[in-house]
Amino acid sequence: MMTSEDPMTNEPRHLRRMTNIWVIASVVVDVLFWFLVGPHMAPGRLTSTAGADQTDINILMVIALPVLLAVWVFLGYSIRVWSSKKNGPESVGGPAAAGHKGVITAWIVTTTVIVLGLAIFGTIALIADHGSGGGEGPNPIWAPAGATAAETAALTKGDSWSPSSGKVLVVQVIAQQWKFTYRYPQFGGFETTQLMLPADTSIAFNVTSLDVIHSFWAYQLGVKADANPQQNNVAFTDTKGPGDFTVRCSELCGLWHGAMYDFGKVVSASDFESWATSTESANATNTSYLAPFAWTYVPDANGAAGGYYIDANVTPYSKSELYGAKQ
């Protein structure tokens, strides 16, 4: 380390001292964070998107902590060294008072480089990870291979899925005040309150709502997609090993929003298949009464407005044939 006093003025080299403190503190804090906190950072590594989210958060933290420390070290150093001991005001003057073009330019260049770097990093992560588990709306543009075909096929009756098929599993999430239900179009379109997923599989979540806006937030899966009435919102993820996860509604949806949560399981592909086929046959009668599988549903003519907009053409309690599928 260089001498910390300027030989010309006997004044300590403040910037050098600050830099030394900052570099040491940053390295220590970053290393401690990366190894102690990083592996436990939200949202875990149960799926590809969750793992990527975790890595992204950790990378951003490793960049953000030195920035935080740079300002904190400067503030702390200023408080320590440049506090006025006297009460009265005095002028300080001198060259330190003037604006410094070099400092300003360096600041702007540095922040711009960091910011553009982050934007590029975020964009790459977003595209490479098929939308990062965020809802992409009805026409996703960052779909994993085979997902578009699987989505199209899921609408035809008799589509199927098995672990060996290598197909993307299509799961529909139907939100309503105040619960989630799930339909599996590749297993006859049965509807259930249990969310089961096979391990090591690409999943396409199709999220919709029957009434108001909800949000399907499967925390450990790294998936979040708003559930909008009359719109399909697609999010992708690849599951890894088996595990449990929590689903919470993260868009305020009225009275029992706080109680709108659910739990799901990622199980081995063969366990999933046996659960799905047995549930399909057990629920066969119920499924026959359901509306045909579709991306969106209108529960009755009054829809999201909860009976506020009365449509004279349809009785509020319509027959099941009118429990219409709407594309």
Next chain:
Amino acid sequence: MTITADRPEVEEGSTLVPIPPAEGGGPQEGVRPRWLSQHVGTALICAAIGYAIGHWFGNYISSDYIYIANSGSNSVADFLALAFGVVGWLAGIGSLNYPAAKLIGREAKPQVTVDHWSKFVRFSMDHKVVGLQYIVGVLLFLFTGGLLAMAIRTELLNPTTHVFGPGTYIEIVSEHGTIMMMMASSLVVGPLGNYFVPLMIGARRTAFPRIEAFSFWVFMAGYGVIVSALPYGGFPTGWTGYAPLQTQAGVGMISYLFGFAVIGVGMMAAGFNILVTIIHYRAPGMTWSRIPIFVWSILSTAALLTLATPVLFAAGMYGVLDKTVQTAFYVSEHGGSSYLWQNLFWFFGHPEVYIMALPGFGIVGELMPVFTRKPLFAYKVSAAGMIGVALLSFFVWQHHLFQSGIDPDMRPLFMLTTELISIPTGFLFLVAMGTLYKAKIRFEVPMLFVMAVFFNFLIGGLTGVFLSDVPVDVTVHGGFFVLSHFHYTIMGGLVFAFMAGVYYWMPKMTGKMMNKKLGLAHFWTMFVFFNLTFFPMFIIGLLGQPRRVFTYAKNLQGLNDFSSVSAFLLGLSFLIFLFNVFYSMWINPVKAPSNPWDSLGLEWQTASPIPPHNFDRIPVIISDPYHYSEEGAPPFADFGDDLLEPVSGSAPASTTASANEE
């Protein structure tokens, strides 16, 4: 060198306000008789009459509509009651006298500000009175919202034992958010902007004193409207008011929608007035490179208020129409779209975020040179940064909709624009660090709040970068992480800056010093417990707790309880502040010196108490405002006479004396 020689002749009285100043409290020619005088009492009576008329009228025209006859409540009547109530309030306070008289072709009677305490409960066109009125107004909002926050934290003490029912809880959450947002959008522009911008630019008044006073009384009407949601049964949507839930909600929703529209009118009026004032009412020599940084921040904020708020007004009124006469702007079954609300709301809502941040930047920028005895570092960069933030803030709103299911094509663009906005925001820290460098920092109470702003806003700003990153946003959107983020920026930034401004400018506004010991107690409790309240919420959010819930995972109870207890103590610190105000103003007032902080700011150079027209002669500005460190630097302003005492203590501040000696 004689500075006075360059001084252009200012014709005496040429820029005087057309409002005659009152001499004492006696009756004057052309003034209303006492029994007809208007004040907050008549406003309340007229508001009640308006409410009753509106309710009757609404029932009269709409009670046989099928959907109203079936629903058991008449939303048309409820809305018209509020609307007529607001008009009655404005008529009762006297805001409509002038336009009404002009409308029927008569000269309006002059509305005289009587120099009597009652001017604070009247329609006053003195920007200094309006500023003080606004302080009371924003504190009313702040303490109402704060009490609701205490209620939220009480409910969250335990995940399974509930203090409130879910309906009451969601009402409290929604009212808290909405009231606080309304408060924050006027917190600095209203009180400190109206009070000090004319003083800082050497003007004798604002451009449109009637519009200025109108903006305050509309703001207070907005308080009445939003609080009316409580007897109407509240609204369940939070401050964001998302649409299908909005359509489904009861009549309390109308208070929200119309309340935002009313507040929006006040914001537009205040912004427009300040904008024109800054552009047109600067003193001679007050060039763009010489206006104080606080004025730059208010200028950029006023531009946002003027340009972004009309969208809120329109969005709110569309919602009112949906709720009352069954238009379907936001109802997808009938051709509308719930995304329309989301887009309109956030198109306003994101500039709104900077409406709530920029004035804070201005206050800290203005106070730093005073307490560091140094010029503001990189003044031009700082001003450019504020304008940059204001411009960019119109191009980021879709980052609130990253998972909403809109077309994803634009997502990288909005991620980029959102991250770009951190460059001009970062200038705040460049300015701070450059100004602190080799300074002589005096840690008076306002300066402590300034330092706290940098501490808090840094955390708030950096976590904003996390939220702008789409992959990370998947995990943190809609959870306690984002909640903590915006409390760090709005409360940690703006409210702390507001407190800095209050402690700094109160001596000028009232002639009394704020008590320092109580000020220190207030600062330390507020700073410590603010951080202890909101920092755990980042962790709570990362651990998966969504916003606006009344229950949560059991393993998060420890963190939530910690946060709740800290929140109660944070509430206590606001009581210390309130006590300090009462103590310093009424219980044990200490007369303030004319310039207690040895500031060079123009607002400190006028007489104390400030004369009705601010400056007996319009000052001529002859340099930029932050020559704190230079011996023998030219004075900031030339008053052209020796009416004022030279400022004591400060080296370069002998504004008038040195000029006269020569």
